[in-house]
Amino acid sequence: MNVFSVLMAAVAPGISLLAYFYLKDRYETEPIHLVGKLFLCGVLLVIPAMVLQNSFMQEIGGDNHFTFAFFISGGLEEFLKWFVVYHLIYRHDSFDEPYDGIVYAVAVSLGFATLENILYAFANGISMSSLLMRALLPVSGHALFGVMMGYYLGKAKFMRSQERKYLLASLFLPILWHGAFDYILLVAANNWIWFMLPFMTLLWIRTLWKVDRANDRSPLRVVRGEEEFKIG
Incomplete structure (x- = not known):
């Protein structure tokens, strides 16, 4: 495959x-320029994340699978993504319904995953089988962790009485799931598929349920319903 083909294959998922x-x-779909900005921020996070991960590995080592999965890999990456979404979009006027948190968190997460995928493709080469495997596992994994982050950010913003609780959930639950994802791959190196298949199935089921729940809680649902009633 030539350079352009590899690049497109890595970006497509x-x-x-x-x-x-x-x-x-x-x-109400979000402004595409704002989604693109968050996606680009996710891309830009990859290099500092790699630098910090290498520093931590030199300081504390990466031999302990639990430490690597939940702190050096999942913990650091999800914290950086959460930090960007919280500081750039949480108070933004465009964040006006619970589902918006999902869109923006997924944009950052997939920006991060896309550059990771590009670097992997150029470092290791890419085939149809490896492309499919990465689309189903690390790339979709980042997206699903982003949905979880955004779902609880949406709850935090629109349920102010429990804002602190849901802000903490928006950070620590993605870390927990991301860490578990990495831990499975590290510990079950030879038969990981038997653990990863039910893990990803459960994660997708929870994700789609959260997508529906976030949409159902939109204040725009009532407004649109009233408009349709008047038109009818």
Whole structure:
């Protein structure tokens, strides 16, 4: 495969998943330039994340699978993504319904996953089988962790009485799931598929349920319903 083909193959899964979750917004899609900005921020996070991970591995080592999975890999990556979404979009006027948190968190997560995929492709080469495997596992994994992050950010913003609790959930639950994902791959190196298949199935089921729940809680649902009633 030539350079352009490899690049397109590495980018396609992230863009496809972003489009999927973007279009799942039932009531008011987000400004595309803002989604693109968050996606680019996710891309830009990869290099500092790699630098910090290498520093931590030199300081504390990466031999302990639990430490690597939950702190050096999952913990650091999800914290950086959460930090960007919280500081750039949480108070933004465009974040005006619970599902918006999902869109923006997924955009950052898939920006991160896309550059990771590109670096992997150029470092290791890419085949149809490896492309499919990475689309089903690390790329979709980042998207699903982003849905979880965004879902609880949406709850935090629109349930102010429990804002602190849901903000903590928006950070620590993605870390927990991301860490578990990495831990399975590290510990079950030879038979990981038997653990990863039910893990990803459960994660997808929970994700789709959260997508529906976030849409159902949109304040725009009532407004649109009233408009349709008047028109009818």
